[in-house]
Amino acid sequence: MPLLTRLIPSPVVVDIRPGALDDLADVLADERISHSGRLAVAVSGGSGARLRDRVAPQLPGATWFEVDGGTLDDAVRLAADMKAGHFDALVGLGGGKIIDCAKFAAARVGLPLVAVPTNLAHDGLCSPVATLDNDAGRGSYGVPNPIAVVIDLDVIREAPVRYVRAGIGDAVSNISAIRDWELAHRVNGEKIDGLAAAMARQAGEAVLRHPGGIGDNDFLQVLAEALVLSGIAMSVSGDSRPSSGACHEINHAFDLLFPKRAAAHGEQCGLGAAFAMYLRGAHEESVNMAEVLRRHGLPVLPEEIGFTPDEFVRVVEYAPETRPGRYTILEHLDLHTHQIKDIYADYVKAIGS
Numbered sequence: 001m002p003l004l005t006r007l008i009p010s011p012v013v014v015d016i017r018p019g020a021l022d023d024l025a026d027v028l029a030d031e032r033i034s035h036s037g038r039l040a041v042a043v044s045g046g047s048g049a050r051l052r053d054r055v056a057p058q059l060p061g062a063t064w065f066e067v068d069g070g071t072l073d074d075a076v077r078l079a080a081d082m083k084a085g086h087f088d089a090l091v092g093l094g095g096g097k098i099i100d101c102a103k104f105a106a107a108r109v110g111l112p113l114v115a116v117p118t119n120l121a122h123d124g125l126c127s128p129v130a131t132l133d134n135d136a137g138r139g140s141y142g143v144p145n146p147i148a149v150v151i152d153l154d155v156i157r158e159a160p161v162r163y164v165r166a167g168i169g170d171a172v173s174n175i176s177a178i179r180d181w182e183l184a185h186r187v188n189g190e191k192i193d194g195l196a197a198a199m200a201r202q203a204g205e206a207v208l209r210h211p212g213g214i215g216d217n218d219f220l221q222v223l224a225e226a227l228v229l230s231g232i233a234m235s236v237s238g239d240s241r242p243s244s245g246a247c248h249e250i251n252h253a254f255d256l257l258f259p260k261r262a263a264a265h266g267e268q269c270g271l272g273a274a275f276a277m278y279l280r281g282a283h284e285e286s287v288n289m290a291e292v293l294r295r296h297g298l299p300v301l302p303e304e305i306g307f308t309p310d311e312f313v314r315v316v317e318y319a320p321e322t323r324p325g326r327y328t329i330l331e332h333l334d335l336h337t338h339q340i341k342d343i344y345a346d347y348v349k350a351i352g353s
Helices: 020-030 047-058 072-082 096-109 153-157 161-188 194-209 217-237 246-257 265-279 283-295 309-322 329-333 337-351
Strands: 013-017 039-043 063-066 089-094 113-117 129-134 137-142 148-152
Touching: 013 020, 013 217, 020 047, 020 113, 020 148, 020 153, 039 047, 039 096, 047 063, 047 089, 063 072, 072 096, 072 129, 089 096, 096 113, 096 129, 148 153, 148 217, 153 217, 161 194, 161 217, 161 246, 161 265, 161 283, 161 329, 194 217, 194 283, 246 265, 246 309, 246 329, 265 283, 265 329, 265 337, 283 337, 309 329, 309 337
Parallel strands: 013 148, 039 063, 039 089, 089 113, 113 148
Antiparallel strands: 129 137
C-alpha cells in the first residue's frame, strides 16, 4: 500500500534560547542559508537599531537597511532597495512591524527570510501573513514562512513588558479561535485541518496553563514556542483560521472603529477571546481565561484599555463585518445591541472587577 504523507511548510531552523543572537552567523552558515555572508538586514530605528552594534561584527558582509515603519509603502521600498544587491537571504531584526515588512519584501524579491524578533507581541513572527498599513487602513498579505526563526530570550526580557504580555493574549486566543472553527464545521460543514487545529490549540493551552510569568525564562520559552507553533499552524491550514476567530474579529473592530485609540493586538485579542468564550456558554472556561490574563497583567474589561462598555458593545456588534465569510460565535448568535449589553453585564459579574 502507498504511504501517503504531506509536506508541512515550516522553518528550517527554530532557535529559541538565551544568547541565541550571538550565534546567528553560525546558524545561518551551518544550515546553508548563507555561506557567503551576503545578507540584507532590515532593522527599525528602535530595538533593531540598538542591536546593530552587537550583531554587525558577526555579519561583516551584510548590507543594512533601516525601515521607517510598518506600511505597505515601507515594504515595497525595502524590496526596491534590495534589488540592487545580490543576497542569500533577508534578516528581519526588530519588532512585529519590521518582521512583517521584511516578510513582504523578501517574498517580493524572492529571498528567504530569517526572522529575529525582539519582542513576543503576537504570532506574526512565524506566520505566512504580513500585516501592513495601507491607504485603506490595514491589509493582510500572503507570504512564505520564514526559513529560520531566531529568538534570543535575553533580548526578549529587555523588551517593553506590555509587548511580551500582548503575546500571551494572542496565544491564549487560539483556544477560542479553534472553538469557532469547530462551530463552523458543525453548522456549515467547514473543513477542519486536524493537525493545524491540534498545533494551535496546544500552543494556547500551554501558555494558559503554565504557572510561570514573563520574568521566567521557562515561561518565555513556552510563550515563544507557542507563537511559532501558531504561525506554523496557519501555514498548515493555508489561512489564519487556527488562530483567528471571534477574538480577532473583535480586535479588528477595535482597530477600525477607533484607530487612534486601539490597544495592542494581543491585548484586544485576549479580551475578545475571554468574552467570546462567555458568549458560547463556556462560562467556567471564560472565567478561568480571564483569571490567567489578569495574572499576567492583561485587560479583560474594555475599561482597562480605555473604552466604555457602550463602545465595547459597538465593537462586538460591528466585529462580524471585519471578516466577511468567516463564521464564528458572533455570526452564529447574530446579536443585537440590547442582547450584547445584557450578555456583557453578565460577563462582568462572572469575572468580577
